[in-house]
Amino acid sequence: MKAPxxxxxxxxxxxxxxxxxxxxxxxxxxxxxxxxxxxxxLFEGLQARDDVEPVFLASIDxxxxxxxxxxxKITGFDGRPNEFLFLSRDYxxxxxxxSSPPHLEALEEFLLQIAPDVVHVHHFLTLGIDxxxxxxxxxPACRLVFTFHEFLGICAADGHMVRKTDRSLxxxxxxxxxxxxxxxxxxxxxxxxxxxxxRHFENVDAFTCPGKFMVEHFTRWGIPRDKISHVTNxxxxxxxxxxxxxxxxxxxxxxxxGQYVDVKGVQIILRAVALLRAEGFxxxxxxxxxxxxxxxxxxxxxxxxxxxxxxxxxxxQDRIVVNxxxxxxxxxxxxxxxxxxxxxxxxxWESFGLVISEAWMFGRPVICSxxxxxxxxxxxxxxxxxxxxxxxxxxxxxxxxxCSEEGLWDRLAAALPTPPTRxxxxxxxxxxxxxxxxxxxxxxS
Amino acid sequence: xxxxxxxxxxxxDFIEAAYLAAFPKVGEAIRSGQFKSALDHYMRxxxxxxxxxxxxxxxxxxxHQSIRSIxxxxxxxQPGQIASGIDVFLVATDEFCCVIGWVDDRGRPLExxxxxxxxxxxxRSTQIARCRRADAEAAIGFSFGHLLGFWxxxxxxxxxxxxxxxxxxxxxxxxxxxxxxxxKLTPAVTLRDTIFEYCANATYFGSPAVEAxxxxxxxxxxxxxxxxxxxxxxxxxxxxVERHGPARSIFAASIVVCLYGRLEYFFLQAAFFSAAAGARxxxxxxxxxxxxxxxxxxxxxRIAARQYGLSITLIFLPNNAGFGAANNVAVxxxxxxxxxxxxxxVFPRNTQWAQCHADILASLPADQxxxxxxxxxxxxxxxxxxxMFFEIDSGLSVKPSGFIHQDLLRVEHYGKGAPPDLPAYxxxxxxxxxxxxxxxxxxxxxxxxxxxxxxxxxxxxxDADLCLKSWQAGQPVWRHDIPMWHLEGKGSVRRAPHEGGSxxxxxxxxxxxxxxxxxxxxxxxxxxxYS
Numbered sequence: 013m014k015a016p017x018x019x020x021x022x023x024x025x026x027x028x029x030x031x032x033x034x035x036x037x038x039x040x041x042x043x044x045x046x047x048x049x050x051x052x053x054l055f056e057g058l059q060a061r062d063d064v065e066p067v068f069l070a071s072i073d074x075x076x077x078x079x080x081x082x083x084x085k086i087t088g089f090d091g092r093p094n095e096f097l098f099l100s101r102d103y104x105x106x107x108x109x110x111s112s113p114p115h116l117e118a119l120e121e122f123l124l125q126i127a128p129d130v131v132h133v134h135h136f137l138t139l140g141i142d143x144x145x146x147x148x149x150x151x152p153a154c155r156l157v158f159t160f161h162e163f164l165g166i167c168a169a170d171g172h173m174v175r176k177t178d179r180s181l182x183x184x185x186x187x188x189x190x191x192x193x194x195x196x197x198x199x200x201x202x203x204x205x206x207x208x209x210x211r212h213f214e215n216v217d218a219f220t221c222p223g224k225f226m227v228e229h230f231t232r233w234g235i236p237r238d239k240i241s242h243v244t245n246x247x248x249x250x251x252x253x254x255x256x257x258x259x260x261x262x263x264x265x266x267x268x269x270g271q272y273v274d275v276k277g278v279q280i281i282l283r284a285v286a287l288l289r290a291e292g293f294x295x296x297x298x299x300x301x302x303x304x305x306x307x308x309x310x311x312x313x314x315x316x317x318x319x320x321x322x323x324x325x326x327x328x329q330d331r332i333v334v335n336x337x338x339x340x341x342x343x344x345x346x347x348x349x350x351x352x353x354x355x356x357x358x359x360x361w362e363s364f365g366l367v368i369s370e371a372w373m374f375g376r377p378v379i380c381s382x383x384x385x386x387x388x389x390x391x392x393x394x395x396x397x398x399x400x401x402x403x404x405x406x407x408x409x410x411x412x413x414x415c416s417e418e419g420l421w422d423r424l425a426a427a428l429p430t431p432p433t434r435x436x437x438x439x440x441x442x443x444x445x446x447x448x449x450x451x452x453x454x455x456x457s
Numbered sequence: 458x459x460x461x462x463x464x465x466x467x468x469x470d471f472i473e474a475a476y477l478a479a480f481p482k483v484g485e486a487i488r489s490g491q492f493k494s495a496l497d498h499y500m501r502x503x504x505x506x507x508x509x510x511x512x513x514x515x516x517x518x519x520x521h522q523s524i525r526s527i528x529x530x531x532x533x534x535q536p537g538q539i540a541s542g543i544d545v546f547l548v549a550t551d552e553f554c555c556v557i558g559w560v561d562d563r564g565r566p567l568e569x570x571x572x573x574x575x576x577x578x579x580x581r582s583t584q585i586a587r588c589r590r591a592d593a594e595a596a597i598g599f600s601f602g603h604l605l606g607f608w609x610x611x612x613x614x615x616x617x618x619x620x621x622x623x624x625x626x627x628x629x630x631x632x633x634x635x636x637x638x639x640x641k642l643t644p645a646v647t648l649r650d651t652i653f654e655y656c657a658n659a660t661y662f663g664s665p666a667v668e669a670x671x672x673x674x675x676x677x678x679x680x681x682x683x684x685x686x687x688x689x690x691x692x693x694x695x696x697x698v699e700r701h702g703p704a705r706s707i708f709a710a711s712i713v714v715c716l717y718g719r720l721e722y723f724f725l726q727a728a729f730f731s732a733a734a735g736a737r738x739x740x741x742x743x744x745x746x747x748x749x750x751x752x753x754x755x756x757x758x759r760i761a762a763r764q765y766g767l768s769i770t771l772i773f774l775p776n777n778a779g780f781g782a783a784n785n786v787a788v789x790x791x792x793x794x795x796x797x798x799x800x801x802x803v804f805p806r807n808t809q810w811a812q813c814h815a816d817i818l819a820s821l822p823a824d825q826x827x828x829x830x831x832x833x834x835x836x837x838x839x840x841x842x843x844x845m846f847f848e849i850d851s852g853l854s855v856k857p858s859g860f861i862h863q864d865l866l867r868v869e870h871y872g873k874g875a876p877p878d879l880p881a882y883x884x885x886x887x888x889x890x891x892x893x894x895x896x897x898x899x900x901x902x903x904x905x906x907x908x909x910x911x912x913x914x915x916x917x918x919x920d921a922d923l924c925l926k927s928w929q930a931g932q933p934v935w936r937h938d939i940p941m942w943h944l945e946g947k948g949s950v951r952r953a954p955h956e957g958g959s960x961x962x963x964x965x966x967x968x969x970x971x972x973x974x975x976x977x978x979x980x981x982x983x984x985x986x987y988s
Contacts, residue, residue: 107721107724109724111753111756111757111760112756113756113759113760113763116760116763116764117763120763142728142760142764145728145764145765146763146764149764149765149766187836187837198944198947199836199837200802200836200944200947201947202836203836203942203944204725204804204944207725207728207729207804208725208728211728211729211732212728214732
């Protein structure tokens, strides 16, 4: 990777405001997901300031044909100022590139029209990793910032760094290791993949990631340590400062919030419940809040559906697990009010875990896997409980303890930290924008 | 056609020739000793993978059956007559034609094949190659050691469409066997591919390599080379050229890449080569032997020119002209005095390649840079190529009548698989030859040598041939340090006809250069360089 490039003086685009272009995969109001949610939180946070002018460009794909205007490659979004949609097409999901010249030409024109001082890219999916090179060529003086929301730059297996061979966590990529996960692809292809990504990452001035542990993964992969830093994700306070009282006298109601896909580990909860039931321990409840079971593997989908069907066949008083389905942010308070604990059983690294912050907002201690962003953020037995990732028996024992240990919930809940705020995140990113940017440095003064 | 009919009921539609045509890698696996035969592969692996149900097998099977349906034009055999059959009579209008069949010519050898045309014309060919025919052996109650199969190349332009009918006559001693001529009209390239695929799958008694040489030497090899060269020339005459990116009248050098079958290497090379300072002083010329890539290549060139600011020339050929001819066409479009012949799966190991190349040209005497290669590395970091040398294999074919000896040239790479920092392969040095995966050549010298020899079929040996031409013309070949990755064999697709082409190429290369190599260039420390 190259050293940070020297900066030319920033063109006098605006007299006072620094223009910041945020590029995100998907618009969070069209496709839910952590990366786009954070990108949009940042956009809203920057909008609240009077010293910067943010512009938001989000990609969409052909799941929204009605939003594709004939012949257009970039359009506005729902009449909102400074929000635009990149109408992605011909995307190559292996090389992560757009194969449509008119789209790249439109993006070039857009960049020249917006003329941002800072371009901050949140993910490359549906846009293409090679747009980084295009941005650098079109805007040689801009500060180019890239945020990793997972490990897709390193890992072709959906960026999870979970080995497809045995579902164990992977801590580094290599040609042979990656070939083992994708036997149909030769080791050479993974050398090229790494070269391809490195080639385009070379254009970036600063990388950020929401998990501190992620810095190690990326520096080991090849990102220079002096170019990557940790900036926490932050959200506005959905609880509006008010933590909820416990949901039950026994502190024995547990909630899952998130996607019903393999790596989020909802199946680990179901297996833990089955173990506890078999042991005769049934005085607790689990509420599942989420969606996207269709994206789970056949195995997990079958397990989920079979379990819930069996659960539904039980007498009401014998049921432990209930599926409450998807929810919007506005419904979060109501859903959180029904549980005492929030279980985050992910079986991948989990870069940050927005649901952890949301649990804290509502005063819910977290029970989580003991790896990655979950372990980094949740201090075991101080304000959270950790269990061995992927182990239903370990989770079962933790649930039993949470239900049984006198005063545990109160002690942990009292020690819960305040989740990082949106303002904290905005300040963090402004620091990154300032570093090296003549124009942005003006903000400091 | 040689074939093995599978005896297990579940695989009643297993046909060896179709299986090998559909899955070319099976042929490679057999040659490398992993499997004994296509049937062995099918029974150990292919059946579990349901390969016979795959569309590509079904397609190959259909093509095979189409040939077989014509094939059984076997004349009824009367006592004292010669049993024979014509599998297929392929005619490429205005080009040449080919007869594939078998004949039990024990005692009365097949000497010629003639076509007696309906319009009264007659053409005759003695360019006949022989091979085993397991099915014919079974049909006639086989006697060991005799090659019943034949295929003959007939270099004649036949207008079978306007004058259908006629006879195919097999001349066996003083006996003539006639078969009705039922021509199957086919594009010339399809005929070419059919012949080379047949060549690749042919089997013999004794050493396959030696026996193939003997067959090529019967005249059919020369005919194949002539036809191939003529066809390549016709394909190259239809080249279409378009340019993308910044226009300049002259560049520091021209990087010439021949694409075949795979598109992604185009944008990967554009990305990796463009990362170097000075890369924009080079132009990139891609000549495409795969017309099906045309649209994608145009699209990617438009993107690459925009993203990387590269000057890119695309040359589209209407069919596969082969490596040598395609590169020669591309060199003709170069706007510089220096050409770099680069394979699509070659990438710079660092971002100094352009400066490094410029420094070599500027600092070394001209006779060290007229034609040079570079060290190439595998993806695992080990050396793949530090130059090439030649070995002479002593081929021996065991026959009932005795032994047949044939010298065969083999090309080897210095340091293949060696640690990357071995001193022997560091720095500059003279070498017998360098791989066509990366050659930097003075354009004038390249053209004075006649470029790549275009007789070689598809691609193989023309790099070694070029280097030997350079040595013979008085300019040594060098290796200089511009480290490159080479994902050997990954840059294009390899199909069954290519294997047949390799057989012909090795025969041609040996025929052309055996004496020179034996005198001056044999072994890793040849006399011409180390004496």
